[in-house]
Amino acid sequence: xxxxxIDVAKKCGYSKATVSRAYTxxxxxxxxxxxxxxxxxxxxxxxxxAIARAMVRQRTENIAFIIxxxxxxxxxxxxxxxxxxxxMRESARRNYSVFVMTNQDVQLPNGEVYIKKQxxxxxxxxxxxxxxxxxxxxxxIPVVLLNNVLDMEGLLCITTSHYEGAVSAVEHLYERGxxxxxxxxxxxxxxxxxxxxxxxxxxxxxxxxxxxxxYILEIEPTxxxxxxxxxxxxxxxxxxxxxxxxxxxxxxxxxxxVIRAGLRIPKDMAVVGxxxxxxxxxxxxxxxxxxxxxxxxxxxxxxxxxxxxxxxxSAETRIEIPTELIVRRSS
Amino acid sequence: xxxxxIDVAKKCGYSKATVSRAYTxxxxxxxxxxxxxxxxxxxxxxxxxAIARAMVRQRTENIAFIIxxxxxxxxxxxxxxxxxxxxMRESARRNYSVFVMTNQDVQLPNGEVYIKKQxxxxxxxxxxxxxxxxxxxxxxIPVVLLNNVLDMEGLLCITTSHYEGAVSAVEHLYERGxxxxxxxxxxxxxxxxxxxxxxxxxxxxxxxxxxxxxYILEIEPTxxxxxxxxxxxxxxxxxxxxxxxxxxxxxxxxxxxVIRAGLRIPKDMAVVGxxxxxxxxxxxxxxxxxxxxxxxxxxxxxxxxxxxxxxxxSAETRIEIPTELIVRRSS
DNA sequence: CACCGAAATGAGAACGTTCTCAACAGGAGG
DNA sequence: CCTCCTGTTGAGAACGTTCTCATTTCGGTG
Numbered sequence: 001x002x003x004x005x006i007d008v009a010k011k012c013g014y015s016k017a018t019v020s021r022a023y024t025x026x027x028x029x030x031x032x033x034x035x036x037x038x039x040x041x042x043x044x045x046x047x048x049x050a051i052a053r054a055m056v057r058q059r060t061e062n063i064a065f066i067i068x069x070x071x072x073x074x075x076x077x078x079x080x081x082x083x084x085x086x087x088m089r090e091s092a093r094r095n096y097s098v099f100v101m102t103n104q105d106v107q108l109p110n111g112e113v114y115i116k117k118q119x120x121x122x123x124x125x126x127x128x129x130x131x132x133x134x135x136x137x138x139x140x141i142p143v144v145l146l147n148n149v150l151d152m153e154g155l156l157c158i159t160t161s162h163y164e165g166a167v168s169a170v171e172h173l174y175e176r177g178x179x180x181x182x183x184x185x186x187x188x189x190x191x192x193x194x195x196x197x198x199x200x201x202x203x204x205x206x207x208x209x210x211x212x213x214x215y216i217l218e219i220e221p222t223x224x225x226x227x228x229x230x231x232x233x234x235x236x237x238x239x240x241x242x243x244x245x246x247x248x249x250x251x252x253x254x255x256x257x258v259i260r261a262g263l264r265i266p267k268d269m270a271v272v273g274x275x276x277x278x279x280x281x282x283x284x285x286x287x288x289x290x291x292x293x294x295x296x297x298x299x300x301x302x303x304x305x306x307x308x309x310x311x312x313x314s315a316e317t318r319i320e321i322p323t324e325l326i327v328r329r330s331s
Numbered sequence: 332x333x334x335x336x337i338d339v340a341k342k343c344g345y346s347k348a349t350v351s352r353a354y355t356x357x358x359x360x361x362x363x364x365x366x367x368x369x370x371x372x373x374x375x376x377x378x379x380x381a382i383a384r385a386m387v388r389q390r391t392e393n394i395a396f397i398i399x400x401x402x403x404x405x406x407x408x409x410x411x412x413x414x415x416x417x418x419m420r421e422s423a424r425r426n427y428s429v430f431v432m433t434n435q436d437v438q439l440p441n442g443e444v445y446i447k448k449q450x451x452x453x454x455x456x457x458x459x460x461x462x463x464x465x466x467x468x469x470x471x472i473p474v475v476l477l478n479n480v481l482d483m484e485g486l487l488c489i490t491t492s493h494y495e496g497a498v499s500a501v502e503h504l505y506e507r508g509x510x511x512x513x514x515x516x517x518x519x520x521x522x523x524x525x526x527x528x529x530x531x532x533x534x535x536x537x538x539x540x541x542x543x544x545x546y547i548l549e550i551e552p553t554x555x556x557x558x559x560x561x562x563x564x565x566x567x568x569x570x571x572x573x574x575x576x577x578x579x580x581x582x583x584x585x586x587x588x589v590i591r592a593g594l595r596i597p598k599d600m601a602v603v604g605x606x607x608x609x610x611x612x613x614x615x616x617x618x619x620x621x622x623x624x625x626x627x628x629x630x631x632x633x634x635x636x637x638x639x640x641x642x643x644x645s646a647e648t649r650i651e652i653p654t655e656l657i658v659r660r661s662s
Numbered sequence: 663c664a665c666c667g668a669a670a671t672g673a674g675a676a677c678g679t680t681c682t683c684a685a686c687a688g689g690a691g692g
Numbered sequence: 693c694c695t696c697c698t699g700t701t702g703a704g705a706a707c708g709t710t711c712t713c714a715t716t717t718c719g720g721t722g
Contacts, residue, residue, distance in 0.1 A: 002470055004708055015672045020710060030670060045469060051391060051449045052708035054382045056677050062430075062448070078609075081412060084431070092436055097448050099393075100415070100431045105423055117393070117428050118382045138376060139333055223612060249613075256615040278409075281554060282580075282613050284587040335678055346702045351680060361700065383678035387707050 003044040012040035023048055054118065062119045063091060063305060064099040066106060068127035078249070078277040079294070080125060083146065086298025087123060094306055096120070106132055115139070121305045124148070127189055142308035144301045149191050149318070156308070158301055158319045162192055165290035165323035166199025166244070169272045172288070172325055173242045174207050178270060181209070182240035184229050184254060186221025186247050196246045196274065215240050219250070226253025234261050234269075242270035242331065248279040248289055255283055255330065270331040285329035293321055334375040343371035354379055385449065393450045394422060394636060395430040397437060399458035409580070409608035410625070411456060414477065417629025418454060425637055427451070437463055446470070452636045455479070458520055473639035475632045480522050480649070487639070489632055489650045493523055496621035496654035497530025497575070500603045503619070503656055504573045505538050509601060512540070513571035515560050515585060517552025517578050527577045527605065546571050550581065557584025565592050565600075573601035573662065579610040579620055586614055586661065601662040616660035624652055 009016040014033055022029045022037045029037075040046075054060040065087055067080060084100065091098050099119065108114045113135040122136055125146040133143050133152060145157045173181050183200050185193060204211050214236060219225040226245060233239055234257065245251035251273030258269045265271060265285055273280055276291035300321070304314055340347040345364055353360045353368045360368075371377075385391040396418055398411060415431065422429050430450065439445045444466040453467055456477040464474050464483060476488045504512050514531050516524060535542050545567060550556040557576060564570055565588065576582035582604030589600045596602060596616055604611055607622035631652070635645055 006708080016709080017673075017711080018671055021671090024710075028670075033670080047446055047470070049449060049708050050447060051382060051385045052677090053710070054677095055386050055679090055708075056710045058677075060382060077412075078409070081408075088431065088433065092433065095447070097430050097432065097436065099428050100419065101428065102419065102423065105428065115378055116381060116426070118380060139378070252613045259615045279613055282583050282610055283615075284590045337678080347679080348681085348703080349701060352701090355680075359700075364700080380678050383707090384680070385707095386678075386709090387680045389707075 002049075003046045004049070005046070007044055008037065008040045008046050011044060012036040060118050060120055061096050062099060062117070063087075063096055063121045063123065063302075063309075064101050064106075064117070064119045066101045066103060066122060066124050066128070068125075069102045069104055078279055079247070079275055082277075082294040083125060083298040083301075086295045087302045090299050090302035090306075094302075096306070103127075103129065103132070115141075121309045123301050123305060142305055144305045144308070146297060146301050147192070148189050154313070154317060156304055156314065156317055156319070158297060158304070158321065159191070160292045160297070160321045161323050162195035163199045165274060165292075165325075166196040166246075167203050168323070168325040169244050169274065169288075169290050170200050170203040172327065173244065173270060173272060173331060174203070174209075176242075176266075176270065176331060178240075178242040179209060180212070180215065180238070180240040180242070182215035182233050182243035183217070184226055184243055184245040184250050185216070185218045186225075186245075186250050187218060188221060188246070193246075200244060212240075215243075221247050221250055223249050223253040223256075226250035227257045228253075230254035230257035231261070234258070234263070240269075242266075242272070244272050244274075246274050248273035248275045248277045248287060251287055251289070251330075252279050252283050255287070266329065266331050272331050276326055280326075280328070283330070288328045288331035289326055291324045291326045293324075297321055333380075334377045335380070336377070338375055339368065339371045339377050342375060343367040391449050391451055392427050393430060393448070394418075394427055394452045394454065394633075394640075395432050395437075395448070395450045397432045397434060397453060397455050397459070399456075400433045400435055409610055410578070410606055413608075413625040414456060414629040414632075417626045418633045421630050421633035421637075425633075427637070434458075434460065434463070446472075452640045454632050454636055473636055475636045475639070477628060477632050478523070479520050485644070485648060487635055487645065487648055487650070489628060489635070489652065490522070491623045491628070491652045492654050493526035494530045496605060496623075496656075497527040497577075498534050499654065499656040500575050500605065500619075500621050501531050501534035503658065504575065504601060504603060504662060505534070505540075507573075507597075507601065507662060509571075509573040510540060511543070511546065511569070511571040511573070513546035513564050513574035514548070515557055515574055515576040515581050516547070516549045517556075517576070517581050518549060519552060519577070524577075531575060543571075546574075552578050552581055554580050554584040554587075557581035558588045559584075561585035561588035562592070565589070565594075571600075573597075573603070575603050575605075577605050579604035579606045579608045579618060582618055582620070582661075583610050583614050586618070597660065597662050603662050607657055611657075611659070614661070619659045619662035620657055622655045622657045624655075628652055 005016045005019050009019045019037050022034050065084055088098055106115055113132050121142040123144050123146055126148055130150055136143050149157045149159055185197055217229045219229050245254055251271050255271050258265055263269055273287045273289035276289045280287035280289045336347045336350050340350045350368050353365050396415055419429055437446055444463050452473040454475050454477055457479055461481055467474050480488045480490055516528055548560045550560050574585055576585055582602050586602050589596055594600055604618045604620035607620045611618035611620045
């Protein structure tokens with residue numbers, strides 16, 4: 001029912017080629033023609049059909065933002081939202097649209113890879129299957145991996161300095177005089193876990209402190225798990241005086257346990273988080289945390305993806321965005 | 332470069348029509364043919380081209396989820412995330428993909444409406460321009476409006492019972508013995524504001540309480556604004572003993588001000604929020620709030636939209652999802 | 663006024679599917 | 693053995709653009 005370029009062409013007396021040009025390369029069309037064409041288009045309520053355009057151009061100007069389903073209870077947790085937001089902003093600037101998908105949208109129940117839609121590029125964030133990525137790249141679809149590292153020829157991975165971030169957090173606690181420092185480690189991807197874990201360990205070691213295995217709990221990265229873990233720490237006969245949590249949500253849960261136990265933060269227990277997600281400012285006292293610049297991550301991922309789409313492969317295959325310790329009142 | 336249906340047809344010796352059928356209506360193709368076709372497809376790495384399919388079918392199996400840019404500082408705030416999640420889940424079930432967009436993606440800087448992409452349907456959430464909706468519907472694209480009401484012929488609007496929710500919140504505070512009840516009203520769309528506002532007023536009136544204008548503050552719906560507003564309330568010589576906040580984020584901000592002032596929640600100041608967003612469980616004590624079933628909202632919006640797309644218009648034009656008061660420890 | 667080059671326009675193939683319609687194969691029934 | 697019906701298959705148009713190449717128009721120059 002919608003009017004097509006041919007209707008417009010008929011109405012204004014030009015050929016469809018010229019009408020097409022009026023939209024895609026207006027400089028090559030005379031003023032007179034443009035006036036007539038736009039007028040005709042307006043009266044016919046014409047909008048160029050993106051599908052037909054994509055068909056011939058072999059380019060949809062769509063990208064996909066793919067999150068792994070198991071990433072978190074809520075698909076769009078406070079961590080990924082700002083990243084998606086940055087990706088959307090950057091995409092809008094470049095006239096791209098973005099699909100938000102789960103790994104499931106790209107993988108059949110039987111495990112087979114199946115890419116439903118044509119897209120010019122894909123950003124995976126967090127966990128991602130090498131098989132899916134491989135399949136995508138076989139089809140010459142550019143891929144950028146965010147917040148994760150996979151060893152694939154020429155695959156651009158953007159991460160943050162998890163290790164250095166953890167070091168700065170623990171160092172900070174040490175400097176504030178803490179000697180019994182716990183670790184609530186959320187379960188993320190192996191890379192992330194190991195790096196943050198190692199940062200904690202190395203810092204203790206460098207400061208001549210012994211890591212107390214009873215102070216170290218590996219848990220799901222949820223509010224509830226953080227709360228539960230902290231209550232366990234609080235029950236120890238010699239409890240830690242500070243904990244480093246590997247994300248803000250866990251830290252918020254930990255704070256709740258402390259407050260419920262009638263203890264003071266940071267006097268009785270200092271808490272440091274990781275991410276600087278929106279959660280860190282919701283809690284009272286506000287959370288000291290290791291800031292990840294999610295806006296930059298998202299923007300960079302989008303930029304690099306667009307470069308790839310436009311055929312400008314970047315030489316670099318790893319980008320590590322520095323973290324920054326944000327000291328607030330919880331420590 | 333990617334292989335097409337013709338390559339597969341050549342390789343397996345069947346016509347492209349039969350190959351096409353093997354994917355779209357497998358029941359009409361013999362077992363032998365299917366075996367050969369799938370084998371050929373696999374060896375050629377063939378995937379049906381969604382663009383070409385959309386071209387002839389006049390159907391993309393894409394929908395758009397459009398949020399107004401000014402809705403909040405973060406595009407994907409804790410309120411909209413669960414809704415989007417539900418929409419995505421429902422879409423996946425029906426084999427649709429979802430674009431996440433801003434109003435800007437659909438509106439030129441000069442205010443003109445411009446729908447970049449072909450989509451089978453659109454869900455607007457929150458603020459939405461009647462002009463854009465009108466334009467979409469002119470083009471026979473089904474639209475569902477979420478969390479807002481617009482008076483347009485046959486437009487399906489899904490909202491929650493803001494009024495009843497507000498009543499239940501204030502009623503609850505009254506029953507707990509509060510007589511000086513403040514209102515921190517975030518600025519949302521007129522409908523929402525008015526309904527929640529009115530619920531507050533009517534309840535006070537019904538209970539024979541006088542609304543004290545000094546207890547009523549209209550503010551931006553942000554954490555900071557909530558905090559700032561509460562500190563103002565705390566400075567009053569006769570301060571309220573409870574506040575009803577028209578969203579959880581504002582409530583969280585208010586709680587922070589209370590705690591900072593060294594007062595106790597709920598003993599010195601009870602706080603009730605609205606939404607039951609993720610924030611309500613992050614704060615300590617956990618927030619009493621009016622629950623909106625966002626999962627149901629999202630699911631319903633998607634379901635109704637798919638019905639419309641499939642040509643089954645629903646008779647109803649307004650759906651109001653009931654709220655539920657969730658009593659936690661902040662009141 | 664003829665000529666030239668540049669700018670503007672037009673004709674028509676191509677993009678990769680689906681779908682309609684027709685043709686064909688093969689088995690059942692007379 | 694012929695006819696009819698059903699289940700499979702194939703040919704080719706159609707979907708709405710863009711893009712290449714050829715043609716026309718036009719303004720300026722000698």
